[in-house]
Amino acid sequence: MAKPSIPQGTRDFSADTVRKRNYIFNTIRNVFELYGFEPLETPAMENLDTLMGKYGEEGDKLIFKILNNGISDPKNIDKSKAGFEKVLEGKSSSDLTERALKYDLTIPFARHVAMNHGRLTFPYRRYQIQPVWRADRPQKGRYREFTQCDADVVGSTALINEVELCNIYNEVFNRLGLWDYELKINSRKILTALATLCGGASKLTDITVAIDKLDKIGLDRVKEELKERELSEKQIAIIEKYLLINGSNEEKLAQITALIGHIETGKKGIEEIELIYQQSPNIKLHIDFTLARGLNYYTGIILEAKAPPEVKMGSIGGGGRYDDLTGLFDVPGIAGVGISFGVDRIYDVLEELQLFPEAVQSGTKAIFFNMGETESKFAFTIMQQLRAKNVSCEMYHEFAKVSKQFSYAEKKKIQYAVIIGSKEIEQKYCLVKDLSTGLQQVVLFDKLFTYFNK
Known part of the structure; x- marks a missing residue:
């Protein structure tokens, strides 16, 4: 008889854990509704072509694909690897899989807006709290099934939306007691200008994918990867200069202006960051030009929330502007911006810092x-x-x-x-x-x- 087990990267939640998670969910939900967002839920699975090609080359590899029903009678399948491969032999990819578990909440949301744009009232402000799945290597703070909490505004290009989303992060983390969290901000427009400086916008994906790994692999390895992606020594030197920008927010803005401020796209990105920074005096915004968020759909401001420094944890939230996400579904021209909370990581941070109120556990x-x-x-x-x-x-x-x-x-x-x-x-x-x-x-x-x- 097989020993009971669950898939790697998934978890059972006891009563104490569920209550603590609900404390986080309710805190986030209350702030979302305080800012006028309304709830939405989408299916656990999406059509595969809805998801593929939307997350960059690294993200596409992590999509959980679902085998089609009726590939073969399960009773006749040899459970060995060789037997299963024989069943699949000669079948096309569409024969095998046409659906996948959702990778995040943003693309399914864009699909929903594209399908229902004639009935929605714009700007449409929605929040969503649901599980998502990624075929990632499980480790601390990284699971194959986890819950995201998203808030998005579509149908508006006004930067007040970004300012409000920054304030939502600040309000939620303060209510949870994470006073020393860090909110990083950058702009894909600045990264696009950097790509232009390095030979053209076609270099953007190569540059952002490499830069997005900076925290994990370090500057030298990033330079090696850029070289492997056929960037020249001169182009790599420009990117290195970009990555070494440091100092206060004001000093960083001066340095980035000197580097790419003469390029129209870069100038616009700098202006947007300055405006948000000036309108958020009570938020600890940290301008970080190494922030890339390697998802292809971002077009403007990008954000990432980091746990307090005493906790060894990656991002606990992130998001940004995607001005033509619904264009992926043949409904162009609907601007959008959104953020996401990584509830599972936030849970681990609150647990490590012992920040759950005692009443939550009763x-x-x-x-x-x-x-x-x-x-x-x-x-x-x-x-x-x-x-x-x-x-x-x-x-x-x-x-x-x-x-x-x-x-x-x-x-x-x-x-x-x-x-x-x-x-x-x-x-x-x-x-x-x-x-x-x-x-x-x-x-x-x-x-x-x-x-x-x-």
Whole structure:
């Protein structure tokens, strides 16, 4: 018999974990709605041609493809690799797979807008909280199934949208206690100008894919990769000068202006960053020209949120402007900008920094002890009255020793134990023990709700 297991890069979530995750979801959802975004959900799978070619060469490799139904009768498939390959022999790629699990929420959102643009009210502000899948190598903070929380605005080119999205990041991370997070900003227009300086816009993908690996492989390896992509020594020297820009935000803006400010696209990108920076005085914006975000659909401002420096973690959020994303689906001219939160990574950061509020971990507020058939029936009526007033409670499932019932309550981290015996029924009170302090009090039945909400 096979030992129970789950696919690598996926996880089961216990009650404590689900409650903590819901704390993050609810915090993000409340801020999204505070800024006027409305919810949307899209299917777990999309048609393969909806996804392929939208994420760059690295992203396309990580798309989970789904085998078509009816390739063969599963009962007749030899489970060996050789047997399975024989079943697939001679079949075209469309015979094998036409669908895939969604890689992110942005492309499915663009597909939704393209399909429904005649019925939507623009600017359309939507948020989405759903799982996505990537065929990545699992490691700390990187999973094959994880949840994204996105907010996007389509149908507007106004930079106030970018300013608001920066403020959403700031509000959410402050509410979660991540005061020392870092929000990086750059512009694909600046990267396009850099490509122009290096021989033409056709070099953009080669440059951004290499630059996007800078944190992982270092400058020397990036230069090697650029050389492998057939950039000249002179072009690589320009890119190195670009990557070595440093100092304060103001100093970086001066250096980038000197390098690519004479190119119209670069000038426009610099102006946009300056405007957002000036309109976000209370946000710790960090201008970072090494930020590339190697997804092909970005066209303007790009953002990336990083965890506080004491946590070894990659990006915990990112996004940017994509002014013609729906053009990929033959509906051109709909501008868009959006951000995403990496909930699974945010969870790991909050856990490591012990930032989850203690109240988040509690489920049942009170447990009613089972003191016998008559007593439990009476206690059940009291419990239902409390539930009607939104007090979460439960009753121990059978008559048992009080010590056993206390043990159950403590293991489930239930704060209050309520004991109602025959004497208590007669005198219309109950014994309530606060298991967090050990304090036990006599409480009248009609005062229980007030006691639990003191």
